[in-house]
Amino acid sequence: MTAIQDLIDEHRCIEKILNALEKDAANITIPQGKKFEEIVKKSGKKTKITEIVQEDTPRINYILELVTDLVEKIHHGKEENILFPLMAKYGFKSDAPPIKLLLEEHDKGRKYVKTMKAAMEFWEENPHPIVENAKPYVDLIRQHIKKEDALFRAWDKKLKQEDQAKLLQKCRELEMIVVKQGRKAECFTAAEKL
Numbered sequence: 001m002t003a004i005q006d007l008i009d010e011h012r013c014i015e016k017i018l019n020a021l022e023k024d025a026a027n028i029t030i031p032q033g034k035k036f037e038e039i040v041k042k043s044g045k046k047t048k049i050t051e052i053v054q055e056d057t058p059r060i061n062y063i064l065e066l067v068t069d070l071v072e073k074i075h076h077g078k079e080e081n082i083l084f085p086l087m088a089k090y091g092f093k094s095d096a097p098p099i100k101l102l103l104e105e106h107d108k109g110r111k112y113v114k115t116m117k118a119a120m121e122f123w124e125e126n127p128h129p130i131v132e133n134a135k136p137y138v139d140l141i142r143q144h145i146k147k148e149d150a151l152f153r154a155w156d157k158k159l160k161q162e163d164q165a166k167l168l169q170k171c172r173e174l175e176m177i178v179v180k181q182g183r184k185a186e187c188f189t190a191a192e193k194l
Contacts, residue, residue, distance in 0.1 A: 003083070013187065013191045014145065017067060025135065069179050077174055078175075105144045
């Protein structure tokens with residue numbers, strides 16, 4: 001297996017996590033399409049959102065932990081710190097397409113995740129930041145994966161064998177640095193159970 005094929009395999013796992021996030025966020029709906037502010041003013045007193053939304057929300061916190069570890073730390077870490085710099089040697093610069101676009105999408109995704117994670121602390125009072133950021137995040141990363149899958153397959157054929165070996169070694173080393181040993185396997189197992 002090459003490091004790039006490993007990244008593509010990670011995409012399949014990430015898609016399972018995205019499916020779970022999308023499903024769980026969709027279950028946090030405000031009845032009859034009303035805005036949150038309209039519901040909490042019910043009867044002239046504040047109503048706890050837990051009386052309104054389904055109780056699936058805490059699972060989103062677990063899903064966001066998987067996103068943070070697998071997507072942000074492991075997957076994007078390998079791309080940004082190892083693969084993309086290596087591809088500069090092959091004429092793909094980080095300040096030009098396609099790498100520049102991929103990096104911009106990574107940053108945009110991080111903003112969605114940061115907002116959702118911050119909102120978890122107050123989800124009972126206001127789930128809107130979770131609901132409003134989950135779908136665009138899921139859509140962004142799904143499209144991002146499609147681009148990367150096509151690009152990575154082409155790159156996998158282009159890389160010299162010696163670069164393939166170095167890339168694989170460095171990617172494995174990064175996994176051990178950014179998360180505890182075995183965390184990637186834990187993420188894969190968790191994604192299967194979501």
